[in-house]
Amino acid sequence: MSDFFHIVVCGGVVPDPLQTLEPATTPGTPSLKNEGMLPAVLDPWAGHALYEAANLAKQFAGSRVWLVSLAPRAKLQQVMMTVAQKVAFELVAVDGPAGGFTDATETGLVLAQAIRGIAGLDRSRLLVFGGWESASRGAGITLQIVGEELGIHDQFQGVDQITVEANGALKVLERIEGGRHQVSECAGAPLVAGWATGNLPEPRNDPRVGMANMRGVMPALQRAKSTKLSGDGVEFLEVSLPKQQRQTKVVEGMGREQIAQEIVRWMQG
Amino acid sequence: MDADIVCVGFGPAMGGFLTTLSRELQRASGSTSLESMAAPGLPLQVMCYERADDVAFGVSGVVTRARAISDSFPGVDLAQIPMAARVSEERVIYLGDPLGASRRPRWMRLADGAVRKLNRVRGSQAHAIELPWTPSFLHKQGGLTFSLGQFNQWVANQVLSTGTVQIWPGTPVASAVIEQNRVAGVRLLDQGGPGMEVRAQLTVVGDGPVGPVGRQLDEQFGMPDGHHQREWAVGMKMVVDLAPESQLRPGTVWHTIGFPEPEIFGFLYVHPDRVASVGIFVPSWFDSPVRTAYRYLQHWMLHPYIWPHLKGGRLRSWGAKTLGESGRQGEPCLGGDGYARIGESSGCTNVLTGSGVDEAWLTGVQLGEGVIELLRAKRPFTRRNLEDTYVQRRRRSWVEAESMVAAHARDGFQKGVLRGFLGMALAGMSGGKLTLRGEIRRPQDRLNGLEEFFKGRIPAAELRTMRERCSVEGKSLHGALMEMCGWPAIPYDGQLLVSHQDALLMGGKVQAAPGGEDHVVFLRPELCEVCGARTCVEICSGQAITATASGRPTFDREKCIHCGACLWSCAQSLEEGSERTNIAFRAGAGGLHSAEN
Numbered sequence: 001m002s003d004f005f006h007i008v009v010c011g012g013v014v015p016d017p018l019q020t021l022e023p024a025t026t027p028g029t030p031s032l033k034n035e036g037m038l039p040a041v042l043d044p045w046a047g048h049a050l051y052e053a054a055n056l057a058k059q060f061a062g063s064r065v066w067l068v069s070l071a072p073r074a075k076l077q078q079v080m081m082t083v084a085q086k087v088a089f090e091l092v093a094v095d096g097p098a099g100g101f102t103d104a105t106e107t108g109l110v111l112a113q114a115i116r117g118i119a120g121l122d123r124s125r126l127l128v129f130g131g132w133e134s135a136s137r138g139a140g141i142t143l144q145i146v147g148e149e150l151g152i153h154d155q156f157q158g159v160d161q162i163t164v165e166a167n168g169a170l171k172v173l174e175r176i177e178g179g180r181h182q183v184s185e186c187a188g189a190p191l192v193a194g195w196a197t198g199n200l201p202e203p204r205n206d207p208r209v210g211m212a213n214m215r216g217v218m219p220a221l222q223r224a225k226s227t228k229l230s231g232d233g234v235e236f237l238e239v240s241l242p243k244q245q246r247q248t249k250v251v252e253g254m255g256r257e258q259i260a261q262e263i264v265r266w267m268q269g
Numbered sequence: 270m271d272a273d274i275v276c277v278g279f280g281p282a283m284g285g286f287l288t289t290l291s292r293e294l295q296r297a298s299g300s301t302s303l304e305s306m307a308a309p310g311l312p313l314q315v316m317c318y319e320r321a322d323d324v325a326f327g328v329s330g331v332v333t334r335a336r337a338i339s340d341s342f343p344g345v346d347l348a349q350i351p352m353a354a355r356v357s358e359e360r361v362i363y364l365g366d367p368l369g370a371s372r373r374p375r376w377m378r379l380a381d382g383a384v385r386k387l388n389r390v391r392g393s394q395a396h397a398i399e400l401p402w403t404p405s406f407l408h409k410q411g412g413l414t415f416s417l418g419q420f421n422q423w424v425a426n427q428v429l430s431t432g433t434v435q436i437w438p439g440t441p442v443a444s445a446v447i448e449q450n451r452v453a454g455v456r457l458l459d460q461g462g463p464g465m466e467v468r469a470q471l472t473v474v475g476d477g478p479v480g481p482v483g484r485q486l487d488e489q490f491g492m493p494d495g496h497h498q499r500e501w502a503v504g505m506k507m508v509v510d511l512a513p514e515s516q517l518r519p520g521t522v523w524h525t526i527g528f529p530e531p532e533i534f535g536f537l538y539v540h541p542d543r544v545a546s547v548g549i550f551v552p553s554w555f556d557s558p559v560r561t562a563y564r565y566l567q568h569w570m571l572h573p574y575i576w577p578h579l580k581g582g583r584l585r586s587w588g589a590k591t592l593g594e595s596g597r598q599g600e601p602c603l604g605g606d607g608y609a610r611i612g613e614s615s616g617c618t619n620v621l622t623g624s625g626v627d628e629a630w631l632t633g634v635q636l637g638e639g640v641i642e643l644l645r646a647k648r649p650f651t652r653r654n655l656e657d658t659y660v661q662r663r664r665r666s667w668v669e670a671e672s673m674v675a676a677h678a679r680d681g682f683q684k685g686v687l688r689g690f691l692g693m694a695l696a697g698m699s700g701g702k703l704t705l706r707g708e709i710r711r712p713q714d715r716l717n718g719l720e721e722f723f724k725g726r727i728p729a730a731e732l733r734t735m736r737e738r739c740s741v742e743g744k745s746l747h748g749a750l751m752e753m754c755g756w757p758a759i760p761y762d763g764q765l766l767v768s769h770q771d772a773l774l775m776g777g778k779v780q781a782a783p784g785g786e787d788h789v790v791f792l793r794p795e796l797c798e799v800c801g802a803r804t805c806v807e808i809c810s811g812q813a814i815t816a817t818a819s820g821r822p823t824f825d826r827e828k829c830i831h832c833g834a835c836l837w838s839c840a841q842s843l844e845e846g847s848e849r850t851n852i853a854f855r856a857g858a859g860g861l862h863s864a865e866n
Contacts, residue, residue, distance in 0.1 A: 016323070018778040018862045020585055034351040037422055039323040039864050074430050081429075081437050082322070204461035204782055205439045205858070207318075211270060214435065222432070 003168065004062035005189060006122050007053040009129045010111050010146060011046025013071040013079045013098055014136035023239040029101040029231060030239040040075045042083045045131025049195040051203060053129050054087035056162065065089040068114050070096045070107060073224050080217050085210035086203045091217045092118060093224035100137035101236060106229045108145030115150060125189045132158045132194035147192035154186045157194040271307040274640070275455050275469040276317035277442045278476035279324050281626045282612025283317060284424035285633025286473060287434050288341055290315065293641050294433035303644050306470060313644070315434045316467060318457065320441040320831070320856065324425040325864035328588035329417035330506050330536050330548045332356060332409045332522050333624055337631035350423045352540040352865065353415035357520030361403045364528035364572050365396040370755035371530055376687055397574035406622050406697040414522060414538040416546070417626065418864040441856035445472060445482050445608065447489055452608035455482065458856045460785065471650040473636065475612040478593030479833030481856045483614040487601050496601070497848065499709045500594035500679070503834040505562040505810060506548030507776060508865045509765060512581030515543055529568040530555065531686040537575065544585065552594065553712040553837055554682050558719055558802035559747040562589065562810060563769045567759045583764045587776025588866035589810035591833040596620035597676040598709065603663065604655030611636050617668055621675030621697055628668050635662040674701030681705040713850050716840035718801025727753060740816045747807045769812055773828065779811060781827045781859025788857025789814065789824045789835055792843060796851045797821045802840035805852060809835055831860040
């Protein structure tokens, strides 16, 4: 029985969520003010998927990890200088617009085509990973479309854990309401998993990993084919940032006990 | 790992260096013009390692003539860089003390009286006067004000797009590798695995005024005769979304003197789209052991001349950094066997005109040109060859000429603010021929205990009690002392006037990956126990250093913004007569995550 995996992680770049993000109206599609000059990061949801993929690959000899990214080439290059230091992977780059105000179907088709084009990919051992959600303006359905296009019907969303059973079956924990997980088991690859946060911390930067990855990253960026997404049929009616959760309250002379009580009240809803 | 050129730090100087070098490395045909010595057959291998988690996470209040930067980008309108604006108006403003809380010398109290009378005649409540004339050396007409973070981001884009250079953020360099008095490369910080050694024919050091590699080279190779780095300042700034009714025009540049303390200068620069950078500088010759920049910044913002323009605004970003203020007197050995120094830590900041970014950029360009010359001639990166190419270019340039004018311009501040201003005026207007020269004392020699500083204002016994109470309650000693001296509490509004900790979260977005070793180390804790000043606690821009009952401070690396002010605010010499203080400021990851400072 083969026990290696070929794991393809789909992940785009998003503006660093820590920066000041301001929606702007442009003649074509909505955008963010000075978006080109905002630092970008690998979509954090896809980042979790990538770290889980690398962790799984390490456990099964012969496994490989690819990161398929549809993003502006220059921005992707900058992001790679950080992401490439985290875990080992091979980059498949498609030069195109950053996620968000694009049609999820178009994006999904482009990603699926890029996956089909990966040389040496064993689709019988394929695990397609990605983010369950997106920190940009994703529709939340891109990964499902990629899976359908590749003919993969075992799809899981909100995944926090995948373990490989002794018989090669995959046990998948999907996040459901109430802080619980739905436990599923499927016979094995191929499979699509949209990851929630997983269980792994962000790996520390390792320049050795970075240098090893960079041997493939730079050629992949140079090879990146340009693609245009038409956006036909998609209309954006309104654009807004996620509601800010932070609420500052200035209170003078409040004792520790009172503060503690207030926090407890807040936690109790 | 082997490379040809390894670069430490990515700021304006390294931007200038890599911009110049990368253009030479890129040919339209795609072939390489300079072959690697480390990897024959491949193009020149150039690696740049930046400590911060992104190349855009730098801090500066920038108003610059941008002469050298403009020369590097002919035909490019630099005002198109986000947050950049052409200078449209310059003012120098004397701010009086409306509170009566500031420690002011007699001449300044007289000046305040004159300002009050003048304001009364004019019906103004501003407690300030705009100086009718400012000397030409202070002007930045035709220049730009911009965000250093946005500028660095823009430059990095240009450089990376050539595909000839690798810039690695989030990768602090721990030290230079020195073998037989030659720099043979660098050792990266251990971030979980052993720190990687990157060997190179040339190590370019541009890691800023408190960078560990630059300071290591200073210790290893010594400073040129008579040179020292004893003058510093911490600059703290906020980027503010101005209220919709703001009348401030983009390109407005204000500099202030006089408030909140005579030693503290302020600035306000207006970017496009109703955004402004505001901030203050707290210098090492401000002898207060309790000199928390954050609280002073808030009082400066609340001054009646400034506040009407900021009222209704919202905090967008916040940050702080150390400025090396020694200028030409702090110039280290610019080049040695296997290494070259560029940027702020190479002593290029003009301390008379208050300009550093353009100067830093030019030193990078000059090194880039020198390196290309040596590579083409296949000459090694020896001290002599770097002297012949890089250093000679620098000596012949305006950076050198102007830094010589400025060399002793600020010596007067060692003996008082008035003498400092007179010294600057003399040096500026005489082209450096006339100066008020004087001895520059080590900053640790200037700091005495609290009792000494507050003598005649707060009884020693009361100070002791207050220190103990603040330590137990975890409160700011500086804040308590300011209130005792008459400074009012800050009327927090939750959007611009926020607590120091909120500024870290809302403005600085301060983060550090968990784990990792402390990069601020108290080398001889026994010295901390007897320290009467403990200025490291009060100056800490991120409130990352806190006092304990034993006197030994604690350090929280996840709150540190890497401003480095603790390094030169430590009141204890490591050893008798040493330039070094009791604090080691080492390489570390994390810090500010704002791209707008």
